[in-house]
Structures are given as C-alpha cells and as structure tokens.
Amino acid sequence: MxxxxxxxxxxxxxxxxxxxxxxxxxxxxxxxxxxxxxxxxxxxxxxxxxxxxxxxxxxxxxxxxxxxxSDQLRTSTASPWGQLVTDHPAVLGDVLEFRRVLEGATAYYAALRGNDEEHGRIRDLLTGLEQARTDGDQAAEASIDARLHEAIALASHNSMFLHLHASVLGILREHITLNGSSLRKLDTEVSGQLLQQHRAICLAICGRRPEAARTAMQAHIDYVVSRMESA
CATH class of the missing domain: 1.10.10.10 (Winged helix-like DNA-binding domain superfamily/Winged helix DNA-binding domain)
Structure with missing residues (x-):
C-alpha cells in the first residue's frame, strides 16, 4: 500500500x-x-x-x-470537531440525540431560572427569526436559529449545562446552522414549521412554563430528525 x-x-x-x-x-x-x-x-x-x-x-x-x-475549539467559522462530525455522517444521529437531551433540559431551566433580560434577548432573537422568514433570508434564519439556541442555554443558569454547551458549542452551532439551512431549502412549509416550533419554545420559556418548554424543544429536535431521515 x-x-x-x-x-x-x-x-x-x-x-x-x-x-x-x-x-x-x-x-x-x-x-x-x-x-x-x-x-x-x-x-x-x-x-x-x-x-x-x-x-x-x-x-x-x-x-x-x-x-x-485538544479541548479548545478554534474560533474560526468551521471548528475542527465540527468538520470531524461532518466527515463521519454516522455520528450525526448521536449529535441529534445529544441535542435532544441537552437542549430539552436547557429549555426547561431557561424557563425556570432565566431572568427578564435573558428572556428579553430570547424574544428579540425570535423577532429577528420572524423577520428573516418574512424577508426570505434563509442564511439569516439559520444564523439566528443557532444564536437563539445559545441564548436559551445561557438562560438555564446551570454551570454544568453551560460547560457542556461551551465545550461543544462549535459543533452545535455548525450543526444547527447546517441543518437549518438544509431543511429550509426543502420547501417553504418546512421553514414555516421550524418558525412555529421556535415560537412555541420561546413562548413557553418566556411564559415560565418549564415542562412546556422542554416538550416544545424535544418536539423540535424530533421534527428535525424526521425531516432529515425523509430527505
């Protein structure tokens, strides 16, 4: 050889x-x-x-x-760990499974512990997501989508969740952005469904309804999985 x-x-x-x-x-x-x-x-x-x-x-x-x-993700657009996951498609299922568990919990605690400023940030990002949808700007939608998930994690006020989220932030952000962009290109119905799901998540968090927030987040991840499997 x-x-x-x-x-x-x-x-x-x-x-x-x-x-x-x-x-x-x-x-x-x-x-x-x-x-x-x-x-x-x-x-x-x-x-x-x-x-x-x-x-x-x-x-x-x-x-x-x-x-x-290494335990440090590069600050460039594409992290080495994100590229590694991309090169090994079989791992994407693990990433989605991890997201379902982690982000369901962060949504729960963001509703339970998030302060008014953090909830305001989440509302602002939802407004930005809605505007990007109205403008038909799929790139902006995907980017704001990732930032919204980050804001929810920060509002959880759990040091371990924050540590986990920060340690794999590059992977999650690239994964959310990549999946969001890919799914939104399928058809306008998918984009509309994603917006409705994010609206349900944000309303539950800002309404301080932890169980509803977790359920909405997990339903969102399940939808992403189902669409990726059928694509």
Missing amino acids: KTSGLVEGVLRRLETALLDGTYPANARLPSERALAEQYEVSRNTIREALQRLVARGLLRSRPGAGVFV
Whole structure:
C-alpha cells in the first residue's frame, strides 16, 4: 500500500478513537512507537497522521511532553470537531440525540431560572427569526436559529449545562446552522414549521412554563430528525 494510503488509514482510525472517547479531551496519546506497533505501520506514518490532526486543531503537541487531545475549539467559522462530525455522517444521529437531551433540559431551566433580560434577548432573537422568514433570508434564519439556541442555554443558569454547551458549542452551532439551512431549502412549509416550533419554545420559556418548554424543544429536535431521515 502506498504511504499516502497508510496515512489516511491511520488518520481515520485515530479520528474514530477521538470520536468514541478512546482518547478524551486533554488525554495524552500513546507514543509514536506504541501507536506504530498498534496500527502496524512505521513511525513516520504515525508522525504524519498526528501532524495532520495537530494542524486541524484536534490535537496539540507539547515539546518534551507528547501529543494531547485538544479541548479548545478554534474560533474560526468551521471548528475542527465540527468538520470531524461532518466527515463521519454516522455520528450525526448521536449529535441529534445529544441535542435532544441537552437542549430539552436547557429549555426547561431557561424557563425556570432565566431572568427578564435573558428572556428579553430570547424574544428579540425570535423577532429577528420572524423577520428573516418574512424577508426570505434563509442564511439569516439559520444564523439566528443557532444564536437563539445559545441564548436559551445561557438562560438555564446551570454551570454544568453551560460547560457542556461551551465545550461543544462549535459543533452545535455548525450543526444547527447546517441543518437549518438544509431543511429550509426543502420547501417553504418546512421553514414555516421550524418558525412555529421556535415560537412555541420561546413562548413557553418566556411564559415560565418549564415542562412546556422542554416538550416544545424535544418536539423540535424530533421534527428535525424526521425531516432529515425523509430527505
């Protein structure tokens, strides 16, 4: 097998190990020698694969200490973790499942604990979403959609939710924006349904109805799943 093929093979296996938690955030990877023995390739092949992952921001190299899994998402438009999920479509179901659990809970606590200023921010974003829908600006709709979900998470006032949301914020934001853009391009009915769902979520949160907020958020995620499966 050509060297490039070997590198790609190792790269995919390392990506899978990052995705399934074999090497969690901040974990130190085994030495090049150990990885070479594990994957039955040369150390040069391992080194090149690691360098590519470092360049993408998924790993970071500490001279004299080794190579570690990154816990920081880049601030660029496309995060390395978001790209990794995009490259592995099977993981998208896991992302949606995670969103259903996490965002259902954040909606619940945003309704229960959010203050007037935070609820006002949520209302403003809903107004912006409605205006973008009226203008037929799908890009703006998708962007505001993602910001609305962020505002709801911030209003939950739960340090663990905030930590989880912040640690995967790049993935969630890209995922929400990508799904929103894709679904809205299907037909105007989908766009209208998404707006109604966000309106129900926001009204429940700002009306301080926690259970209704959680139910509305989970119904929204379920709708996204169903539309993606039928697309």
